[in-house]
Amino acid sequence: MQKTALVPYAHLPRAHHAHHVLTSTVDVFGTAHWLLADRAPQPGGDVLPFDALVVSVHPGGDVELTELSAVRARWPHLDRLPDGGFVVAASRARRYEDADQVQVFDALGREASSFSVGDAIEHLLVDEAGHIWVGHFDENPAGIRRWSPTGHIYWTSDGASIPGLFDCYALNVSGTTAWACTYTDFPLVEIRPDRPVRVWPNQVRGAKAVAIHGERVAFYGGYGEWPRPSSGARAPARPRRCSSSPGLRGLASSHPGLASSQSWCSRSGTSQTMRKASI
Incomplete structure (x- = not known):
């Protein structure tokens, strides 16, 4: 077990610093995205639809802007589809059948579909196949599920033999494989929809993000350790190599104050890539 310092991965361009950052992420292909609005959301009541701007910074440094029309989420999660x-998606849903909770926008920023995945979203990530992985916190016993962009469930953690799954503390995606660390036992979990779930015991309790590269595992945070990342731990049995190194995704919504007002993404200075945009 060793500690690994994080270094900047991408910056929100200065031209957009006057906007309010609603959330941010790094997609499965390594592009950083920030969801911006003119002002911060107000507490209480329904959210009136508003226009938002996604600023995307590609690994080579190119900047792309996408305007989204009629966004309805107050505390949103964001990720990009392969197309x-x-x-x-709104992290909270007042009714399970709230068809407006998840909005899918096309490449021109127009809403193409909407559906519900249930209350208490802790993590939402899109894999290389365009499927949406959702991990819930403890106010929803749904656990972890994989959805299509049209709202059909393709995989669920029900009956998957994940020990002590009451809260999805950490979730990451590489290729079409998901990796998780869940409360209460905090095992390292490998989820491949076409085969049984694999589980390894883990000594890091309470990690908020996880990344896998080859035979090595990196955990971000943990009880008594947050916000420093711990890395270099070896799994007792070898995890399969990911097709690309997954990043430290899912931190922004959990810890909105991790970075200064200048949004940034981070990765480790070692061979293990750890990607995540933070507010």
């Missing part, structure tokens, strides 16, 4: 569209 260039975006998924925006």
Whole structure:
């Protein structure tokens, strides 16, 4: 076990610093995205639809802007689909059948579909196939599920033999494989929809993000350790190599004050890539 310092991965361009950052992420292909609005959302009551701007910084440094029309989420999650569209989801849903909770936008920023995945979203990530992985916190016992962009469930953690799954503390995606660390036992979990779940015991309690590269595992945070990342731990049995190194995704919504007002993404200075945009 060793500690690994994080270094900047991408910056929100200065031209957009006057906007309010609603959330941010790094997609499965390594592009950083920030969801911006003119002002911060107000507490209480329904959210009136508003226009938002996604600023995307590609690994080579190119900047792309996408305007989204009629966004309805107050505390949103964001990720990009392989076809260039975006998924925006409200973390809370007042009713399970709230069809407006998840909005799918096409590459031109127009809403293409909407559906509900249930209350208490802790993590939302899109894999290389365009499927949406959702991990819930403890106010929703749904656990972890994989959805299509049209709202069909393709995989669920029900009956998957994940020990002590009451809260999805950490979730990451590489290729079409998901990796998780869940409360209460905090095992390292590998989820491949076409085969049984694999589980390894883990000594890091309470990690908020996880990344896998080859035979090595990196955990971000943990009880008594937050916000420093711990890395270099070896799994007792070898995890399969990811097709690309997953990043430290899912931190922004959990810890909105991790970075200064200048949004940034981070990765480790070692061979293990750890990607995540933070507010």
